[in-house]
Amino acid sequence: MSSPPASDAPEARPSGSDLCTACGLCCTGLLFDVAPLEEQELPLADKLRLPLACNQYHDAFRLPCPCHRDRKCTVYETRFAVCSSYECGLLRRCKAGEVPLGEALTRVERVLRLVDALRQRVPAEEPPRPLWDEAREHLRRRDAEDDSPAWRSERESLVAALAELRVACREGLDP
Template sequence: MDDGTELCTACGFCCDGTLVDVVRLDEAEVATMTRLGLPVARAGALRLLEQPCAALAGTRCRVYGDRPARCAAFRCRLLAELEAGAVTREEALAVVAHARSLEGEARADVLEARFRRA
C-alpha cells in the first residue's frame, strides 16, 4: 500500500490553511512543539497549532517525524483513495498539481470534489 508520504509532502493542503484552520494538541505535543520552536495558540482550554502551520516549508512538514497525532491521522479524500488503491500515486500527484494551478471558485470546486470528505 502506498503510505502517501510522497503525495503529502508534495501537497500540504491540510497544513497551509487550505483545508484546515487549526490542529488540536495534547499536553505532550504542546511540549514537543514548544521544544521545536513552534508557536502554540490557546483557545480556552485548547492548545492549537494554527494554520498556515509554522512547520510547513514549501509543501513539506519540517517536523514530520514529530508531527502531532492529529496530523498523522488526517486523511483527506485523495489520500484515502490512494491508500485504498482507487487512484495511483501519479494520478493523485496530478490532482494536487491541477488544484495548485487553479484559483478562486475553480480551485474550490476541485478541493471540494477531491480532497474534502463527506
C-alpha cells in the same frame, strides 16, 4: 497532515507517502485553519514557536504551520499526533486503490497550480495567514481604495479564481 522529506518517506504506504510528499496542502491552511494538539504536545509546540490557538475546550495551533517549508515538514520525526493520523479523502481512496496514484497526483498538482497562480495576485502577510483570509483582506483593502473598472474586472476574476480553488479542494482533495 504530513509531507515527509522524500528520503524519509515511510515504505509501508508507498502510494500515500508519494502523494503527501508531492502535496503538503493540509499543512498550509488551505483546508483547515487550525490543527488540534494533545496536552502533552504543548511544550514541543511552544519550543517550535507554533502560533497556538488554545482555549478552555481544546489546544490547537494555527495553520499555515511554520514548520512547513518547500512543501515539506521540517519536523517530520517529531510531528504531532494529528499530523501522523490525518488523511484527506483523496489519500484514503488512493491508499485503498480506488483512485490511481497518477490521478491523485494530477488532482494535487491542479490545486497547487491554482494556489501558485493566486499567490501571484494576493499579497502575502507576515505572519502568514491562510490564503482565504489573506485574499479576503486583499479584496477589502482594494475595495476601500479603488472603484475603477480595472479593479472591478480584476476583482471579478480574482473571486472566480478563489471559487475555482475552493471547488478543486473540496472535490479534488475531499478534506
